[in-house]
Amino acid sequence: MKPSLQLRMSQQLALTPQLQQSIKLLQLSTLELNQEIERILLENPMLEREGGEEEGEVAPVVDRSEGSLATAGEEFSSDRGQSSGGDDEAPDTPGVTEMPDSIGEAYDSVSDDDIGEAAEWRSEGSSRNNNDDDESDFQEFQAAATSLREHLLGQVALMPLSDRDRVLVQFIIEALDEDGLLMQDLEELLPLIPAEWEVELDELNIALRQVQNLEPSGIGARNLQECLTLQLKALPESESRRHALQITDGNLELLAARDFARLKRKLGCSDDALRSAQDLICSLNPRPGAQFAQVEARYVVPDVVVRKLRSGWTVSLNPEAMPRLRIHRVYADILQQNRGVSSSLSSQLQEAKWLIKNVQQRFDTILRVSQAIVDRQRQFFDHGEVAMRPLTLREIAEELELHESTVSRVTTQKYMASPRGVFELKYFFGSHVSTDTGGACSATAIRALIRQLVAAEDGKKPLSDARIAELLGQQGIVVARRTIAKYRESLNIPPVSQRKSI
Structure with a gap:
């Protein structure tokens, strides 16, 4: 064998730094996102949280028309409510960039906007002036609990x-x-x-x-x-x-x-x-x-809020969960006046722009997926758990033209506040059971029916798992006895022998 040189062409998946950051931010919870942003704020002087400057002094980088992430989300929600009747295509939303269908699909590169511009986010009608003297800087004192x-x-x-x-x-x-x-x-x-x-x-x-x-x-x-x-x-x-x-x-x-x-x-x-x-x-x-015992209460900050309007159930972003970021004006002006002096500041400026756009894109994707879930589960919001319909990640992915893994990241550790409570987006997905009519019934609906049957049973003659399966079969839901036992245990309902009363 003799040594020789060969020329080959091949394709490889390549993740740009911007795409890696976008995927990372998408899968973070709200708490983890704030921790990550705090870390980046300490490392990058070109980035800062929205402060107490006048609103007119800051021009948006990502969305020149509004500069408001929540406003873009409201436009998307209203457009979808109008087009849900027959148009399956998602309307174009200003400033919204879709997640890639595969991990190797890169986003559009961030445009090189004027260096002196800055990005700020605020929800329409909920902008707050941090320097307002009318807001009292009170402190909440918690009494030390006695052990x-x-x-x-x-x-x-x-x-x-x-x-x-x-x-x-x-x-x-x-x-x-x-x-x-x-x-x-x-x-x-x-x-x-x-x-x-x-x-x-x-x-x-x-x-x-x-x-x-x-x-x-x-x-x-x-x-x-x-x-x-x-x-x-x-x-x-x-x-x-x-x-x-x-x-x-x-x-x-x-x-x-x-x-x-x-x-x-x-x-x-x-x-x-x-x-x-x-x-x-x-x-x-x-x-x-x-x-x-000293038990620390852990509260969930919902990412989206569901409200019922005349047009139906509508999803909007929670302004309390949205970080308000912008480019630091002082450093941006210095860099604009001295172009080419510091390559480090230039790269940090570009990273700041990437972060602002990726965080906005994260919330836009959460809003789109949440609205699609609400559109599919309208009966749940109207009638409760018994009306929950079967839903898979693939259905939402195909409707929004996203990859299934993207929908999985969006629905993990993201929460939705609704009149029926606060739910993780994963809650609306689950297994299903076939019915006599050829349809399917959600496992969540079956659990709700089991809870109702047990609550209405006679304490002297409680319902066995076989009897519950028979009653569900009369409603067209064919479920095995061991499946009923599994669902009953997941609801922390004791067996029939322990539910018997005097």
Whole structure:
């Protein structure tokens, strides 16, 4: 074999930096998008958030006519509402560039606008002046939550105990878990105490009794039975309390299995007395210390808002989720007056323009996909979950002439606020089940029907999975029994044996 030179031509997928950034921004959630923009703002001096300058001083870069992303979205929504009757083509929207149908399809290159121009976004009618003196700069003060340990130690400080007993009680309190239960045996805790204290097991038992006398009732219990018993003993004497104590004293398994016949024989009570005892047990708290747990509430900022107008359901962008960005005027003027002086500033200016256009394109794509979803799921917004129709990513992709992966990125961790609640865009997609008429029924609609049937069932004769499947079959929805069981479990509905009442 001899060495030789060969000339070949081949095609390869190439992702430009602008396309890579656009794909990355599209799949980010609102929180992640803001974090990414904050990072870029620290690195690129040519980019800044919209400040307190006069509106007329800034000219838009991306959209010369309006400079408003929300306005473009409203035009798109109104055009689609007018053309939904027979025109399948999506109307041209100023400043909107579609996502590529494949990962190798590049966007149009960003035009080299005048350097001194800047881009700013504001929602029509919702522009806010950050320097307005009428807006108060108040701070929200959140009271420090009292922990379970602090709550219990505060009670111990008021108890007439010796120093040795007080230390042992505090030792037991430190061993409690977040629910206020003692999940370790006292024999396991005893070696943890210094040997020079010479503490015996009986002293720990006494300290545990002291802890169990604290509020809330049930604190320091070592199992569910003891937790319920401690709470019952703290209640006033009554017939229901007496029967409830008999149930917690070795008969909880019968109550969990809904074996009411054996329970009545053991307790020697009537149906009404057993029902009262059951209601009393159900009113107890199996996790008495959970109320002191510090749970941080996590709120979702919707990307789009759905409203019902005369023309139908319309989607608009949420201005609170849209970052307001523009080119830094001072640095842009310096670069314009000294062209060619700094190549670094020129590249940063181009990157700033790319970011502004890519973020705007991200919201335009979210708006288009959201409007297409609402158009397909109008019955859901009118009638609820039972009217949810089957929908796939491919249907939306074909309607908007986008790639299926693009629709998948748009619907992940993006949320829609509607009169029926806040939903992730993925919620409107799901599997389906064939019907007798040859159509299909959404799995979400089937779950809603199961929830309705269980809510209306007779507690003495609850519906089995086979019976629910039979009732759905009478409505033309053919579903297997194991499918009903799967959907029922996803709704956290217990089986028929655990739904039986007295």
